[in-house]
Amino acid sequence: MLKNSRLRNSIQVVFTLFVLYIGLKFVQFVNNYTSGQSPVLSRPAGVEGFLPISALVSLRAWLYTGVFDKIHPAGLVIFLAVLLISFLFKKSFCSWLCPIGTTSEGLAKAGEFFFGRTFHIPKFLDYPLRSLKYILFFFFFSSVFLIMSGPAAVGFINTPYNMIADVKMLQFFQNLSGTALLIVGLLAVLSLLFENFWCRYLCPYGALLGLVSILSPWKISRRRETCIKCGACTRACPNRIAVDKAQRVRSPECTGCLNCVNACPVPDTLRFTTPLAKLYLTPRKAAIAVLGAWLLIIAAAKLSGHWQTEITPQTYQALIPHAADFTH
Numbered sequence: 001m002l003k004n005s006r007l008r009n010s011i012q013v014v015f016t017l018f019v020l021y022i023g024l025k026f027v028q029f030v031n032n033y034t035s036g037q038s039p040v041l042s043r044p045a046g047v048e049g050f051l052p053i054s055a056l057v058s059l060r061a062w063l064y065t066g067v068f069d070k071i072h073p074a075g076l077v078i079f080l081a082v083l084l085i086s087f088l089f090k091k092s093f094c095s096w097l098c099p100i101g102t103t104s105e106g107l108a109k110a111g112e113f114f115f116g117r118t119f120h121i122p123k124f125l126d127y128p129l130r131s132l133k134y135i136l137f138f139f140f141f142s143s144v145f146l147i148m149s150g151p152a153a154v155g156f157i158n159t160p161y162n163m164i165a166d167v168k169m170l171q172f173f174q175n176l177s178g179t180a181l182l183i184v185g186l187l188a189v190l191s192l193l194f195e196n197f198w199c200r201y202l203c204p205y206g207a208l209l210g211l212v213s214i215l216s217p218w219k220i221s222r223r224r225e226t227c228i229k230c231g232a233c234t235r236a237c238p239n240r241i242a243v244d245k246a247q248r249v250r251s252p253e254c255t256g257c258l259n260c261v262n263a264c265p266v267p268d269t270l271r272f273t274t275p276l277a278k279l280y281l282t283p284r285k286a287a288i289a290v291l292g293a294w295l296l297i298i299a300a301a302k303l304s305g306h307w308q309t310e311i312t313p314q315t316y317q318a319l320i321p322h323a324a325d326f327t328h
C-alpha cells in the first residue's frame with residue numbers, strides 16, 4: 001500500500017508522463033505535415049490544455065453566442081474542468097495533476113538535495129511578489145472580458161493563428177530564443193531555491209484557480225479540542241500557510257495537497273471537510289475525487305462530441321507548413 005503522500009506524488013508523475021506522451025504524439029503530428037509524409041497521423045486533442053488564453057477567449061465567445069468552441073473544444077473542456085475541480089476541492093488541480101506544479105515540486109526536492117534545504121523569501125517581499133500572479137491574471141482577464149468584444153472573440157477563434165496556436169506554441173519551445181532560454185533557466189534556478197516559485201508568484205492560471213477556490217465547500221479544518229499545537233501541519237505546508245493557527249484554511253494559496261493532514265500526529269484533528277454535511281475526504285478519497293472528476297468530465301466531453309476539433313486535415317495541410325507566417 002502506498003503511503004498517502006506517495007499516492008499524490010505517484011498520480012503527479014503518471015499524469016506528467018501522460019502529458020509528455022501527448023506532447024510526443026503532437027510533435028509527430030506536426031512533423032507529418034511539415035515533411036509531407038503520409039498517412040496523416042491523428043492529433044491528440046489533449047494538447048489544447050496548453051492553450052489557456054485561447055480557452056479564455058473561447059469562454060468569452062461561448063458566453064456571447066451560446067455556441068461551444070469547435071476549433072479547440074478540448075481546450076475549453078479542460079479549462080472548465082480545472083475551474084470546476086478548483087471550485088470543489090480547492091486548488092487541487094495544481095498539486096495533484098498540473099505538470100508544471102509537478103516539475104516545480106521536483107525542482108524544489110532537487111534543491112533540497114543539493115543545498116540541504118529550500119529558502120524562504122522574506123515576508124515583506126513575499127506579499128508583493130504573490131500579487132504578481134493576480135496582476136498577470138487581471139491583465140489577461142481584462143484583455144479578454146473587458147477590452148475584447150464578443151464578436152471580436154468569435155472572430156479570433158476562427159483566425160488561422162488560433163487554429164494552429166498549438167503548433168505555434170510547439171515551434172516556440174522548439175526554437176527558444178536566447179532571452180527565452182535565459183528566462184526559463186532563471187525560473188528553474190529560482191524553483192530550486194524557493195519552493196513553488198512559479199506557482200506561488202507568477203502563474204496567472206493558479207491566481208484564477210485560487211480566486212475560484214475561495215468558494216470551495218471542501219477546506220482544511222482543524223479541531224481545536226484535539227490539536228496539541230505541535231506545528232507539524234504548518235511546517236509541512238508547501239505554501240507557508242499557518243495551518244496550526246486556523247480553524248478553517250480559507251487561503252487562496254491552499255492547493256489541497258493534504259501534506260498537513262498527512263503530517264498531523266493526532267488522528268481526525270485535521271481534515272479536508274465541508275462545514276455543513278461533515279463530509280470529509282481522506283487523502284485516498286481526495287485522490288479518487290480529483291482524478292474521478294477529471295476523468296468523468298473528459299469522458300463526458302468525448303461522448304457528447306465536445307472534444308475533437310472540426311479542423312480538417314486539408315486545412316491543417318494548408319496552414320501548418322506556413323505556421324511562421326501567421327503572427328496574430
Ligand code: SF4
Pocket residue numbers: 220236237238239240241243249253254255256257258259260261
Ligand atoms: S499543506 Fe494543507 S494548508 Fe497547505 S496547501 Fe496543502 S492542503 Fe493546503
Ligand code: SF4
Pocket residue numbers: 222226227228229230231232233234243244263264265266269270
Ligand atoms: S499537526 Fe495536528 S496537532 Fe499539530 S498543530 Fe497541526 S493540527 Fe494541531
